[in-house]
Amino acid sequence: MSDKFDVIVIGTGPAGSSVAISCAKEGRRTAVIDERDYGGTCPLRGCNPKKVLASVSTMVDETERMQGKGIQEPASINWQDLMEFKRSFTEPVPEAKEKSFKKAGIETFHGKATFTGEKSLTVNDQVLEAERIVIATGARPAPLPIEGAEHLTYSEDFLELDQLPKRIIFVGGGYISFEFAHIAARAGSDVHIIQRGNQPLSAFDPDMVNLLQEKSKEIGITIHLNSSVKAIEKNDTEYVVKADQDKGEVSFLGDLVVHGGGRVPQTEDLQLEKANVEYSKSGIAVDTTLQSVSNRHIYAIGDVADTKGSPLTPVGQMEGQVVTENILHGTGNKASYMGIPSVVFSEPKLASAGLTEKEAREAGYDIKVNHQDVSNWFTYSHINDKPAAVKIILDKETDYILGAHLVGGKADELINYFAMAIQLNIPAHQLKIVVYAFPTAVSDVPTML
Structure with a gap:
């Protein structure tokens, strides 16, 4: 016996939450499912906690560059105090999010969603059906073809470090690496970024990136370009990262090795084949209205969808608004990605x-x-x-x-x-x-x- 809904949303991040709450307010029987704490990556494991840490890093930079210009003593970071402050923003989120769902009349499910048909899925052995199912499961760190990849620490783990290691190596030169590297360097760590190609942050203007790289070097971040990581080994007290460069193999020693090599759509375990949902390594195939190209009962938004949008929270929220209008009013609204801004919160x-x-x-x-x-x-x-x-x-x-x-x-x-x-x-x-x-x-x- 299945439980039937008008709308089911898989994922409780900002994108999925907005769809669920809007549909419930319009009288649609709505359910949300998440196998992790309610709230999603941005409030719990991404944008918001990162911004707390980055803002403190900015304050340190401001006092350092104004030495002799009115500021006498530079600020310094107390990592334990900073992490406690960060948790004051993240820890209340799951409970508050669930309360907001229940207040809106949304039925909440904790567990892993697995499709069983074009309009049906199971969660904790319970069968749910809906005319409209919205997949908003986000992304996960991309698997890296590196021997010893099990030694990598991920971004969400970095955001929970009780102690900041003295030597940190970032694998990959994207957002995560530069933002966290600037935080760690200003907190006193020796930081290295290992970038496979000749330009990190490849989506940005190269002239601007070059200026950021020069500033990064000034604050003690070492950037290794055209360096391809091949293996990570763990010794008793440290990690050895081996990489290929033009001049041959080189090794780096660190106390922590952080995955900064990008993210991929989180489609694992959904069993999309059973729902006749087309997808690839780029995400779920959708049309301009964010509806699945192969199953018209399904929508996908945010990082899990294969669209022209960047993997940014505002993009997911915009897509959520488009899908909400299309579900509630059948308007056929299309997502627009023109001019959406993107920021690396380094300093x-x-x-x-x-x-x-x-x-x-x-x-x-x-x-x-x-x-x-x-x-x-x-x-x-x-x-x-x-x-x-x-x-x-x-x-x-x-x-x-x-x-x-x-x-x-x-x-x-x-x-x-x-x-x-x-x-x-x-x-x-x-x-x-x-x-x-x-x-x-x-x-x-x-x-x-």
Whole structure:
């Protein structure tokens, strides 16, 4: 005997939660399923706890760069106190999330969801059915073809460290590695990043990435490019990481080796074949309305879906809104990924929205590129914020902003203004005539254009 619902959502992160609560409020009988604590990666094991740690790292950087300019003593990080503070944000989430579901009239299930048919699944041996099932299971660390990969520590484990090791090696040069490396280095660790290719953070503008790399080196992070990790060995008191470089095999010694090699869609154990759901290593195949191309009862959103969107929380939330409208009203809404901003919360921060210079040229646009070092502008010079730079890609024909790329302490907030302009098709000349509060970072926007 099965329990029948209108909507079942698998995954309780921000994307899945928004769908479930919205459907329940509209009178749909709704259920949520999660095999882990309710709340999802971002609030519990990703964005939010990472930002707590990164913000403290920023404060340390601010006091260091203002030595002799009004600040006498640099700040330092007490790791145990910081982790306790971080847990004050993460620990309340699962209970609060479950209470919000129950308040909305949503039935909650803890366990692993496994499909048994196109509209049915089991959780804890209980059979559930629904006309609409939304898969929002997120992503997991990508398996790395490395001998001794069992010795890797993962990002969520790093966020729970009671003690910060003296020597840390990050395998891979993506978001996780750079954000955590900047935190660890400013907390006193000797940090190495091992990057297989010749540029880390490959989705970002290379000129901005180069500036971040130089700053990373200044604070004691060693970056090894064109280095392919082959094996990790554990000795009594340390790990040995072996990598191939042009000059031959090299070895690195560390007390902790962290997986920073990217993530893949979490489709394991769902048994999607039984639901006639097409998927690949890139995720569940969906159309522009985020509906499964092979099973029209199924939707997929967030990191588990194979879309044009980046693996970002705001992307998942946007997709959740699209799916909610399509389930409730059959509107056929489509997901749009134009101009969605992305930020690396290192210090300085690295931010991007829209097309890179290379992408714009390859797309055939006649472009104007405003590439400026802005570290001597008052916004940055009065707090000794270096490096700071901006690259704006403009369409000469329409005056629309095609892309924006920034590095600096204000990049995470500034990028939102450029993202707004890209998404709403606001031409550059209109941004220039706005009267902004001064002196603020945003008041620099007209000069950047």
